[in-house]
Amino acid sequence: MFRPVCKIVPLLLLLFFSLSANLVAAGTSKAGPPRVGQLAPDFTLKDVKGRSYTLSELRGKVVLVNFWATWCPPCRAEMPSMEKLSAMLSNDDFVLLAINAEEDALDIVQEYLQESPHSFPVLLDGETAVQQQYGVYAFPETFIIRRDGIIADHVIGAIDWTGPKVLNLIKFLING
Known part of the structure; x- marks a missing residue:
C-alpha cells in the first residue's frame, strides 16, 4: 500500500505545479484592456x-x-x-x-x-x-x-x- 501512494504523490505534485504555472502565465501574459490613467495602446x-x-x-x-x-x-x-x-x-x-x-x-x-x-x-x-x-x-x-x-x-x-x-x-x- 505504501508504494502506490509514493507514485501518486509525486504525480499529483507535478500536476499541481504544472497547472499553477499555466494559471500564472495566463494571468500575466495579457495585461487586459487599457484603463483611464494608462498609456493608450499604439496602432x-x-x-x-x-x-x-x-x-x-x-x-x-x-x-x-x-x-x-x-x-x-x-x-x-x-x-x-x-x-x-x-x-x-x-x-x-x-x-x-x-x-x-x-x-x-x-x-x-x-x-x-x-x-x-x-x-x-x-x-x-x-x-x-x-x-x-x-x-x-x-x-x-x-x-x-x-x-x-x-x-x-x-x-x-x-x-x-x-x-x-x-x-x-x-x-x-x-x-x-
Missing part, C-alpha cells in the same frame, strides 16, 4: 482613402478615438455631435479618429460617408485587432487621450459630444 490604421494614421504620431495633441459600426443606431446618432466637436476644435491641438470595427467594411463605410460626410478621419479596423486591443465590447465606445498619450476618459455609449461636461474636459486637456 496604425488606414482611412477610407488609404491614408495611414498612427496614434503615437499624434502625441502632443488631444485625441478622441471612437469605435463605431454602420449598423449601430447609437453610433449614427452621435456622429453629428462629433462632427460639430471636430469643427469647433479644428484650430486647436485636437484630433478625432472614428474607427469602424466591421469586417471588410470599406464599401459599406464609403456608402455611409456619401450619405453623411464627415470632416474627421474614418479609419478601418477590418480585422478588429485594434478593437480587441482596446477591449471594446460595445458600440459606440470612446477613449479621450491626453497630449502625453495617457487615457483621460473612457465613454461607453452615445453622448452629445458638444455637451458642456465633455467639451470642458476636452478644452481643459487642450489648454492644460
Whole structure:
C-alpha cells in the first residue's frame, strides 16, 4: 500500500505545479484592456482613402478615438455631435479618429460617408485587432487621450459630444 501512494504523490505534485504555472502565465501574459490613467495602446490604421494614421504620431495633441459600426443606431446618432466637436476644435491641438470595427467594411463605410460626410478621419479596423486591443465590447465606445498619450476618459455609449461636461474636459486637456 505504501508504494502506490509514493507514485501518486509525486504525480499529483507535478500536476499541481504544472497547472499553477499555466494559471500564472495566463494571468500575466495579457495585461487586459487599457484603463483611464494608462498609456493608450499604439496602432496604425488606414482611412477610407488609404491614408495611414498612427496614434503615437499624434502625441502632443488631444485625441478622441471612437469605435463605431454602420449598423449601430447609437453610433449614427452621435456622429453629428462629433462632427460639430471636430469643427469647433479644428484650430486647436485636437484630433478625432472614428474607427469602424466591421469586417471588410470599406464599401459599406464609403456608402455611409456619401450619405453623411464627415470632416474627421474614418479609419478601418477590418480585422478588429485594434478593437480587441482596446477591449471594446460595445458600440459606440470612446477613449479621450491626453497630449502625453495617457487615457483621460473612457465613454461607453452615445453622448452629445458638444455637451458642456465633455467639451470642458476636452478644452481643459487642450489648454492644460
